[in-house]
Amino acid sequence: SFDDIPEDFDLAHFDEDVSHDRMSIIPMIRDAQVFGGILKLIAAPWSPPAWMKKSRSMQRSDADGGLRPECKRSWANYIARWLTAYEKQGIAIWGITPQNEPTNVPEWEACTWDPVSAKEWVRDELAPAVRVKHPLVKILAYDDNRDNVTQWIGSTFTDIAVTNVFDGIAVHWYKGDYFDQLAHMRDLYPTKLLINTEATYDKSRFPDDMSFSEGAWDFGLGYAHDILGTLRAGANAWIDWNLLLDERGGPNHRQNECDAPVIANLTSKKLHFHPQYYFIGHFSKYVPPGSIVLEAMGQPPEGPRNGPSPAARPYGTCDAKDGLQSVSFMAPDSSVVTVVLNCFNMDFDYAILDQGFKIVLNIPARSIQTVLHQRPLFAESFHESASQHAQGKSGASVSASPSHQPPDNSEEATPVRSGDGHGLAADVSS
Numbered sequence: 001s002f003d004d005i006p007e008d009f010d011l012a013h014f015d016e017d018v019s020h021d022r023m024s025i026i027p028m029i030r031d032a033q034v035f036g037g038i039l040k041l042i043a044a045p046w047s048p049p050a051w052m053k054k055s056r057s058m059q060r061s062d063a064d065g066g067l068r069p070e071c072k073r074s075w076a077n078y079i080a081r082w083l084t085a086y087e088k089q090g091i092a093i094w095g096i097t098p099q100n101e102p103t104n105v106p107e108w109e110a111c112t113w114d115p116v117s118a119k120e121w122v123r124d125e126l127a128p129a130v131r132v133k134h135p136l137v138k139i140l141a142y143d144d145n146r147d148n149v150t151q152w153i154g155s156t157f158t159d160i161a162v163t164n165v166f167d168g169i170a171v172h173w174y175k176g177d178y179f180d181q182l183a184h185m186r187d188l189y190p191t192k193l194l195i196n197t198e199a200t201y202d203k204s205r206f207p208d209d210m211s212f213s214e215g216a217w218d219f220g221l222g223y224a225h226d227i228l229g230t231l232r233a234g235a236n237a238w239i240d241w242n243l244l245l246d247e248r249g250g251p252n253h254r255q256n257e258c259d260a261p262v263i264a265n266l267t268s269k270k271l272h273f274h275p276q277y278y279f280i281g282h283f284s285k286y287v288p289p290g291s292i293v294l295e296a297m298g299q300p301p302e303g304p305r306n307g308p309s310p311a312a313r314p315y316g317t318c319d320a321k322d323g324l325q326s327v328s329f330m331a332p333d334s335s336v337v338t339v340v341l342n343c344f345n346m347d348f349d350y351a352i353l354d355q356g357f358k359i360v361l362n363i364p365a366r367s368i369q370t371v372l373h374q375r376p377l378f379a380e381s382f383h384e385s386a387s388q389h390a391q392g393k394s395g396a397s398v399s400a401s402p403s404h405q406p407p408d409n410s411e412e413a414t415p416v417r418s419g420d421g422h423g424l425a426a427d428v429s430s
Helices: 019-023 025-036 069-088 115-133 146-156 160-165 179-188 219-234 277-286
Strands: 138-145 169-173 193-197 245-246 263-264 268-271 292-297 324-330 335-342 350-355 356-362 367-374 381-387 397-398 411-415
Touching: 019 025, 069 115, 115 146, 115 160, 138 146, 138 193, 146 169, 146 179, 179 193, 179 219, 219 277, 219 324, 219 335, 219 367, 277 367, 292 350, 292 367, 324 350, 335 350, 335 356, 350 367
Parallel strands: 138 169, 169 193, 245 263, 350 411
Antiparallel strands: 263 268, 292 324, 292 411, 324 335, 335 367, 350 356, 367 381, 381 397
């Protein structure tokens, strides 16, 4: 940690230079800022310093709460000092969560909380410490799996004073879809940010025949299904846990190897782009920050699954039962972006209707397409797709013939405001 001196409650030995992070983490962030432009960075602590915990170890956590009560103020000040240290390095943190997966007791770094203790600590210690010097930093509640978000937030947002401390809600995907839980959060808290802050495939989900040079097509479908479902349910953003890993799915000091959109083979010095990379691009490339989710009037067959995934269905799954799915956005330039995902094992005809005009298209089995058009006419529509047989980028101009009758699964999109409809987000940020 940045202060490993036991009982240093005043943090007299806190490393203001964040020396560990200056070796590689901070240079990497600076490089990303140069090439990627403005980045909104969210930080999530996994464990306090060992001496602040009941177990005196950063690894694992006591199940009934990991932080020593006498260290609550010191831990809050530690986080605030870290934000200041990063700011001195020219890196402004956009948002934080109080704890990564507060209900989890894994073999790696952790610190458990219950919702009441967590909200009281944020209200009394963390928020005051952070907002003295960092009033614009967002504080997101929860940061754990969606299946329990309603219970946790219900125990957290118990009065106006506490609710106002938090700027939003953060969730993970590891227990299944639970899009209905997200929609419920959006309905209850229309002004709060709602962000999926972590998703990846750990090695328990690797197919037997998967290689790190090729990846797994199902993982691309699963990513798109989850991004599409969370945004339709009202989320403002979706974050991948690992964009880049090495050829073993690491580095990882607890053998919790994972897949990633990009794999770097450090021996051959080659990059391997997995299907997730291309499926993410159908959203990140065409849906800019500030886009508005459009409400679809009429649903495609077998749309995104609501509720929990069945016991036999692991997280990040998209199969024929999910069928044809779509989400549309109004971009800041007033263009309309529609992402269509087909998890059927067959090609499918569909149409997009908008203000009396339509586009009729065909989407191959197990593939994704993005369609862009300008209102009110589809004069210059752009269409990009990725299919299992032709991974990558291909574009084609499409136009609508008014003499064609759209199929029964057509959709017409209309804009909605925050809180209208069934938990639709007002805007999408990245």
